[in-house]
Amino acid sequence: MDLMPNGEQDEIAATVAAFLVDRVPVVGRGREHVVSGPEIDAGIWTECAELGWLSLGLPESAGGVGYSLVEEMMLFRELGRGVVPGPFLPGVLAAHLAAAAGDLDLASTIASGAVKVALGTPIGPVSIGATVAGDLSVTHVDDAALVLVCDDRSAALVSIDSCDVDQIDPVEGSITTGHGRADQVRATVHVDAATEPIFVRGLVLAAAAATGVAEAVLELAVAHACERVQFGKPIGTYQAIKHRCSDMKVGADGANAQASYAAVCVRDGIGAWATEAAIAKYVADEAARLNCEGAVQIHGAMGFTSEALPHRYVYRAHLLGRTLASRAALLDRIIGRDMARA
Amino acid sequence: MDLDFTPDERAFRDEVRAWLADHVPTEPRPHGDGPDSREFDLAWQRAQYDGGWAGISWPAEFGGRGLSTIQQLIWYEEYASADAPWIGACFVGINHGGPTLIARADDEQKSFHLPRILRGDVVWCQGFSEPEAGSDLANIKTRAVVDGDELVVTGQKIWTSFANMADYQELLLRTDPESSRHKGLTWVICDMSAPGITTRPISTLDRGAEFCEVFYDEVRIPISNVVGDIGDGWSVAMSTLSLERGTGFMAEIIDTTKTIDDLIELARHRTGPDGRRPLIADDEYARRLAALKAEITTLRSMAYRAISRNRRAGQPGPEGSMLRLGYGNLLQSMARLAMDMLGTDALVYIDRFRSGGWSGMWLRSFASGMGGGTFEIQRNIIGERVLGLPRDRS
Numbered sequence: 001m002d003l004m005p006n007g008e009q010d011e012i013a014a015t016v017a018a019f020l021v022d023r024v025p026v027v028g029r030g031r032e033h034v035v036s037g038p039e040i041d042a043g044i045w046t047e048c049a050e051l052g053w054l055s056l057g058l059p060e061s062a063g064g065v066g067y068s069l070v071e072e073m074m075l076f077r078e079l080g081r082g083v084v085p086g087p088f089l090p091g092v093l094a095a096h097l098a099a100a101a102g103d104l105d106l107a108s109t110i111a112s113g114a115v116k117v118a119l120g121t122p123i124g125p126v127s128i129g130a131t132v133a134g135d136l137s138v139t140h141v142d143d144a145a146l147v148l149v150c151d152d153r154s155a156a157l158v159s160i161d162s163c164d165v166d167q168i169d170p171v172e173g174s175i176t177t178g179h180g181r182a183d184q185v186r187a188t189v190h191v192d193a194a195t196e197p198i199f200v201r202g203l204v205l206a207a208a209a210a211t212g213v214a215e216a217v218l219e220l221a222v223a224h225a226c227e228r229v230q231f232g233k234p235i236g237t238y239q240a241i242k243h244r245c246s247d248m249k250v251g252a253d254g255a256n257a258q259a260s261y262a263a264v265c266v267r268d269g270i271g272a273w274a275t276e277a278a279i280a281k282y283v284a285d286e287a288a289r290l291n292c293e294g295a296v297q298i299h300g301a302m303g304f305t306s307e308a309l310p311h312r313y314v315y316r317a318h319l320l321g322r323t324l325a326s327r328a329a330l331l332d333r334i335i336g337r338d339m340a341r342a
Numbered sequence: 343m344d345l346d347f348t349p350d351e352r353a354f355r356d357e358v359r360a361w362l363a364d365h366v367p368t369e370p371r372p373h374g375d376g377p378d379s380r381e382f383d384l385a386w387q388r389a390q391y392d393g394g395w396a397g398i399s400w401p402a403e404f405g406g407r408g409l410s411t412i413q414q415l416i417w418y419e420e421y422a423s424a425d426a427p428w429i430g431a432c433f434v435g436i437n438h439g440g441p442t443l444i445a446r447a448d449d450e451q452k453s454f455h456l457p458r459i460l461r462g463d464v465v466w467c468q469g470f471s472e473p474e475a476g477s478d479l480a481n482i483k484t485r486a487v488v489d490g491d492e493l494v495v496t497g498q499k500i501w502t503s504f505a506n507m508a509d510y511q512e513l514l515l516r517t518d519p520e521s522s523r524h525k526g527l528t529w530v531i532c533d534m535s536a537p538g539i540t541t542r543p544i545s546t547l548d549r550g551a552e553f554c555e556v557f558y559d560e561v562r563i564p565i566s567n568v569v570g571d572i573g574d575g576w577s578v579a580m581s582t583l584s585l586e587r588g589t590g591f592m593a594e595i596i597d598t599t600k601t602i603d604d605l606i607e608l609a610r611h612r613t614g615p616d617g618r619r620p621l622i623a624d625d626e627y628a629r630r631l632a633a634l635k636a637e638i639t640t641l642r643s644m645a646y647r648a649i650s651r652n653r654r655a656g657q658p659g660p661e662g663s664m665l666r667l668g669y670g671n672l673l674q675s676m677a678r679l680a681m682d683m684l685g686t687d688a689l690v691y692i693d694r695f696r697s698g699g700w701s702g703m704w705l706r707s708f709a710s711g712m713g714g715g716t717f718e719i720q721r722n723i724i725g726e727r728v729l730g731l732p733r734d735r736s
């Protein structure tokens with residue numbers, strides 16, 4: 001048993017982080033950056049795909065890098081830390097889905113970045129199988145050809161044109177978002193959760209992204225608390241600030257530990273792995289939300305601006321908390337109530 | 343990153359499980375902290391020793407098993423699932439007294455004390471806090487004067503758990519009268535039967551009498567009982583506290599997972615606020631229980647990570663304070679939820695060692711933000727030692 005990353009895993013995370021700092025810095029990207037233009041620069045997207053970010057956990061037999069959900073989890077933590085735009089989550093999940101459904105061509109096309117996939121989070125009851133029907137909250141709409149729809153029973157890819165997506169003006173302006181409706185649409189491919197638990201993988205990866213948000217926004221708060229002087233001392237000297245940072249640290253470390261534990265459980269089929277993943281998502285969303293609130297408050301008025309960075313994390317945490325499953329739905333899964341009701 | 347156990351570790355788990363199934367006491371631990379509590383705790387410790395299960399990660403030359411911290415973790419997990427009793431009066435000796443000796447004592451001290459702790463011959467207590475030195479531990483005033491090869495101790499400790507039933511004590515003293523704060527302190531093993539020691543039990547909010555005031559009137563302690571060096575007591579005490587805050591709580595974290603499962607089970611059977619359906623069908627209760635389950639599961643993952651990290655570092659770091667803080671908070675919200683679930687049935691007092699002892703557990707939970715450093719002190723440690731925020735004290 002060893003729940004710390006090994007050398008190779010640390011190196012993957014460090015490489016990703018270095019690339020992001022260099023090529024996709026959060027600093028300087030104001031809200032305006034994204035509302036019009038494309039969600040992610042085409043060149044950077046292709047480079048990320050070439051680096052294997054969409055196929056990290058795909059088996060080599062399916063054209064992937066051959067790592068696992070654990071390494072994917074570490075990648076998504078970095079993507080969260082960097083509040084990176086781009087359809088990484090649906091892309092990674094869709095490649096797994098296509099590979100599990102036996103469509104290796106589609107898997108490698110998605111993994112190469114050539115075909116972009118949006119993510120459809122069900123609104124109310126959605127039936128998912130050979131045909132898909134129901135209302136969807138669709139993210140990463142920009143330039144996508146397909147939409148990934150999944151729940152704890154199955155996952156499917158449908159053409160985005162058949163989903164009638166109306167774009168909205170999203171709070172998280174760096175991610176193109178809309179409302180869609182699938183009316184008995186035939187799936188391009190689909191797979192049931194017993195074959196490949198796409199939804200549970202998604203919970204772990206979204207949890208990792210929220211963990212990254214929680215950690216990075218805490219670092220901003222701590223740096224500000226060390227720097228900003230009031231009443232003759234750095235404000236981090238005062239316990240009202242210090243203790244809030246400490247609570248934020250407990251939340252972020254818990255989220256990271258649980259995302260790690262859940263990733264290993266899902267990878268290796270250990271214990272109640274689906275519940276571990278739901279817990280990971282719930283605690284990471286909580287930590288991200290609480291840490292964003294804390295960071296804004298600790299920055300004072302500066303925290304309320306779109307010139308300081310915390311607002312970017314506020315938007316991203318808000319989106320992640322509404323991705324794949326809501327807080328209430330996660331809690332119901334954790335206590336086993338969703339089954340009883342269905 | 344993995345959660346794999348080796349074949350040896352799996353075989354170890356099977357052995358532990360089989361032994362516990364046959365040997366865990368069936369009667370509850372007596373509440374009240376009197377002589378029968380001491381007898382119960384020591385008898386159970388002795389049974390574990392006789393079975394070969396005491397001091398799993400302690401060195402073999404001093405009576406331990408010399409196994410890994412992973413095997414220690416397996417033991418805790420199986421211990422909790424077997425519903426084995428709370429460690430009680432053996433807490434100090436097993437969880438931080440013995441481990442402090444392993445880390446800092448000389449061979450003579452180790453070979454005398456460690457086997458006695460493991461065999462369940464003796465109870466240890468911790469004499470750190472004083473009336474003027476609580477959170478501000480460096481303000482210790484109980485003093486010791488060197489007289490030949492003895493220390494002569496005069497002063498007072500307070501909040502010393504199990505002092506009235508203890509044989510030995512981790513005693514933190516001021517040996518240099520000119521010194522202040524962290525300097526001039528000494529960590530010494532005190533024989534509680536020495537002349538000049540009197541104890542007065544203090545009754546507690548949860549109807550026990552776990553801790554005492556301890557008075558020292560020219561108590562003579564051999565200098566050979568000093569652990570580390572004279573004047574080096576602060577550093578030894580910090581070892582003790584990091585052990586107390588870190589892995590010392592692992593067993594309880596794992597045990598609490600079971601308590602929360604019990605609470606969820608209760609919610610399936612008790613009628614909820616609408617007077618018809620079970621509590622679990624009520625959104626508010628179901629989600630509070632789910633959040634609690636998520637939090638304890640996360641603490642378990644944090645503990646696994648702490649074990650993994652400590653194994654690389656060779657010792658516990660300040661991260662133990664995160665477990666301590668998270669766990670203390672969780673105990674309080676769990677107890678509060680149990681009280682809400684029980685309604686007027688919570689009016690009856692049942693001590694926490696008996697089945698259905700939720701009210702006793704709730705009363706006890708008020709202490710979970712105090713022992714081993716209060717919530718506020720843990721937050722200072724996390725802020726300053728983990729996050730690197732500026733200090734505001736000497």
Ligand SMILES: Cc1cc2nc3c(=O)[nH]c(=O)nc-3n(C[C@H](O)[C@H](O)[C@H](O)COP(=O)(O)OP(=O)(O)OC[C@H]3O[C@@H](n4cnc5c(N)ncnc54)[C@H](O)[C@@H]3O)c2cc1C
Binds near residue numbers: 469477
């Ligand atoms: C059940 C129980 C068992 C115990 N067993 C033992 C034992 O066996 N041996 C032993 O030596 N001690 C023991 N203690 C004592 C324990 O270590 C102390 O209670 C603890 O260190 C706090 O000290 P205090 O009670 O004097 O509170 P104080 O230090 O007076 O604190 C009072 C309040 O002020 C806050 N406070 C103090 N300083 C600061 C600060 N700098 N910043 C912010 N807030 C601050 C505290 O957090 C607390 O809320 C036990 C306590 C309990 C409750």
